[in-house]
Amino acid sequence: MPGTYPVPPGGGRGAGPATVPGDLLAELDRLLAPSVRSLRHSCAVDLTFGGSLAPGSRDAITIRHLDGHLGHTLRDLHVRAGYGLGGKVFSMGRPLVVRDYFNTAHIVHAYDRAVAPERIETVFAVPIRAGETVVGLLYLAQRDDVAIGDRIVARAVEHTRRIERDLAVGVEVRRRTAAYDEAATRDHRAVADARRDLDEAISLVGDPQARRRLREVSQRLHRITAGDDSAPQPAADGVLSARELDVLQLVATGAANGDIAAELGLRPNTVKAYLRSIARKLGATNRTHAVSLARESGLLP
Template sequence: MPAISDDSASEADRMLAALVPRLRGTCAVDLAFAGPRDSGSTESITIRHLAGHLGHSLRHLRVQAGQGLGGKSLVLGRPVVAHDYFNARHIEHSYDHAVAPERIHAALAVPVRLHDTIIGVCYLAHRRNVTFGDRLVASATALVRRLERDLAVEYEVRRALRARAEADARDARLLGELREELEAVIALVTEPQARSRLRALSAGLREITDGGADPAGSPVRQETLSARELDVLRLVAKGASNNDIATALVLTPNTVKAYLRSVTRKLGATNRTHAVALARGNRLIE
């Protein structure tokens, strides 16, 4: 399995934390838990998030590929069910000592993917003699697939923002080099009118590379905000919540959060309210 970035791993961990209680409630199971892939590892996950647990025997349990129910799901890349967990012969039983205190009878493990890479495993379990039927497996898998779509969107937003930031940095660097060259040329010009015109040109380049400034002196450049970021910021200015913005712009709430993080970073804002104030002060929005 290929490596995943720290940002993607962190986002996956955060989303898994929110997914676990939803899995338990929607699928009406006794216990749900999940773990992201370990940083720097392609062969293990660590269980970090639980809902409905009796104790903490499963928390921080490291599951190796091929071992236990989740380890088999990690290797096969598909859901794996154990209807009678402790008597199941199709799985390896390295983690029975951690499973036993939870009195699990039947369990299901579902891998979580980002593109073609497995980045975590979700588990559902019953303490009663209940069978995981096709409908329940399909329901759990559908929730995981929704999480995967959100992760993919978040990944693409991060990738696009990173590419834009790199392009902006390259443009600013090139303009800065041009301005330095222009200043060197100005030093050689003695004719007053030509020197004045070159000075004005240099000042214009400085405005582009350095940007305007807010009252506190923080540089703000309108060109660094994309059209979509401005759309999000305008709705924030109207008092819309992240969910309202997501609905209005046909985005996921996680994508809205990603745009807001980018906006506050670019404007040098401390929060969304500060971002709106800076944007209005620099006439980026009404």
């Protein structure tokens, strides 16, 4: 029999008092694509489609996901509150079904031109909520004027409840991840600030041994803020051998590896080995850095 009638459960108003956060809508849009496909399969209907609030809107749903459609006239359709079956469901905040869609007088036929190519006769629409606010719609449709039975109704409503639960979980995960990232960023900034203060203080320390130990702490903080706390640690005592000091003193004059090898009677590869050892002991990233750290530690004049 033609007409529109409510299907429990449901209740409450649809349009919310404030704009819904974009991350929630993005999460719902991500959930809807597979949900529309699985809903059509589980309910064995001709067509399923749905969408979420248009970004920045409080009273319009955009249909973006379809399965079983004959064309694309419904895709990207904006369904406003109070217009069409979906608009009525959006405003009322509860599921509704209509048979003999094009002849029923209980809805505003604002979207008939978009619906007509799909040859829809019976449509069931369910609101998707986030808290008390309707943030999306799911539709099931048949191309014959047949009743949508209680079993399909219950299955569709439960399917929608699962989407709502998944939506709540997904948004909470994003919120906690964002909070963690923000806290980590604050912590890294705080450590970086502390390291800068420490580096300034090191220059005021007269004791070479104390400067060396403080420099080790500074380098450790640098590795932490750079996300590389697994980098090799400088030797506990930072002591260089006499030969390593000879090599480093020549490095400090700007000598190249070949010149150092000739001056000290070493092979170039041996010079490279000494430089690697020096860098490891001092926690240096390159030869210039090694000279700077050695001078700060009192190893070089």
